[in-house]
Amino acid sequence: MQLDLDMLVAIRTAPNHSWMNPAERCMSLLNLALQHVALERNTMDEKFEKAIKNKSSLTAICNLAEYKEGFRAAFSTSINQVIDKINNRFSRMKLKGENIITYKGVKKEEIEDSLDIVCQFVQADHTKLNSSMNSKELHKLKDLKDFIEWHGKSCHYGFQLKKCGNCPYCVLNPIRLDDAVFNKLHFLPDPIPDETGQHYKPFDQLYGMMTNDKHRPSFANVQGLKAEADKINRDVLKSGKSRDVILCSECFKPRCVYSNTKMTREQDGILLCIREEDNYTCGDAFPVDSGLFVRESLSCNSEVEINYYGATMRHFVPPCCIYCGKTEDLLDDVDDYIQNLYTMFSVVRPLCKTCRTAGKEAKTWGKKLFAKRS
Known part of the structure; x- marks a missing residue:
């Protein structure tokens, strides 16, 4: 909205295919820039240093900045020297003869300004829409959800938006492209298998068709090694040994967390860290030495486990x-x-x-x- 684009296509790389993404291919090069470099931020006021001492994740630090007055500015000043040094080192590197371009993170004020624009057009209450919200909370905002469904297409690896020409936003911000060009723009199609099931249909055959991503490998119920892991752990993956739940960061479905005995304080801490990082997705495994288990054969297409509704869980979920x-x-x-x-x-x-x-x-x-x- 802020850029007034006629169409936006944002795609991320599928797992194990980062070699196809230039931004990820240069990671090994960037590691060279950090060799023999010591990084240390400036010391903050003692009260802020005490507050941050036990914060082991970025999520925890961001949460602290929300309620600790003055912490955000103090931490920003403390970390600026480190950011400048890293940017300077990276900008001296080249990939295929071209200099690496670095950018500083967007400030909270700039994000809030963008959210103001979003609220004006989707008629959402800005008190409910703020920069600290996670993806699950954003999904609960009906006005925003309706706007995206009307203008966009969202799938596991992509997010696309296109002006419709009819809503209040598109009337105030009319399409800038020529009609002939704009009408040829379509959402990128998802891969669809051909009749043999061994290959995918060519792009030009699918472009312009409405597709979904149900044929992506990670969408189908996972078999093989992950199913075998569940067989090995079948004695613990029982209703009576379900201790807690964790939400998938992609589909937001609750997945049961199991352990042979009542969870210890250390296990509670491990689960808390995983939640704070907000990077658990269906099919992931917990650390081997944690004593915690989840069903690895589940995918985002799988239903909620029956054990979620069992007698052990129903009292607190x-x-x-x-x-x-x-x-x-x-x-x-x-x-x-x-x-x-x-x-x-x-x-x-x-x-x-x-x-x-x-x-x-x-x-x-x-x-x-x-x-x-x-």
Whole structure:
């Protein structure tokens, strides 16, 4: 919005394919610039140094800056010398004869200014939209979500936006390209297998078609080594040994965390660090020596585990839709559809209105048997 682009396409590299990304290919080169370099930030006021002493992640430091008055400015001043030194070292490096270009991070004030513009056009309350929100919280803002769904396409590895020409934003910021050129612009298609299933269809055959990313390898239920790992850990991956949950940073579904015994303080700390980093995704494994386990054969396409609804967990986790993991807008027990299912089954798993509207049926268990009348 701030750049008034007619179309935006942002793509990230798939796992194990970073060699295709020039920004990641130069990482080994940048490591050369840091050889024999000692980095040390300037000392802050004693009260700030005490506050930051036990903060072991960037998330923890950012959270501290939100409520500790004066900390943000003090830390920025303290770290500036380090940033300048790294930028200077990197800018002296070359990749294929071209100098590496470095940029400083965007300031919070600039992010807030951009959010002001977003709020004006999506009619969102700026008190609910701020720079400290994570992706899960942003997904809960209906106005913003509706705007993105109307103008964009989002998938696991890409995010695309395109002006529509009809909404208030597009009327105030009309399309700048010639109509003939703009009408030829389409969202980048997702890879789709051909009839053989061994190869993907060519790009020119798919360009202009609406596709989804259900055929990406990580979208399908993971088999092989990860399924084998679950077999090895099957004795611990049981309802009675589920101790906590962690949210996937991609699909936001809750995944059960297991351990053979009640979690120790050290294990609580490990789980807290993983949550703060917000980098857990379905299928990831926990550190081998942590004593914590998750199902590695799950993907973002997998439903919420049945163990999530077990007796061990139900007392401290909220009910969520078994398909998408949402805790809001669930069909309640007085809904006619749910009531009808309870007449036939003992257990009906939670289902949200969105998934029901999409045609999904509630998961049930324990069919009730009725004695035949003589």
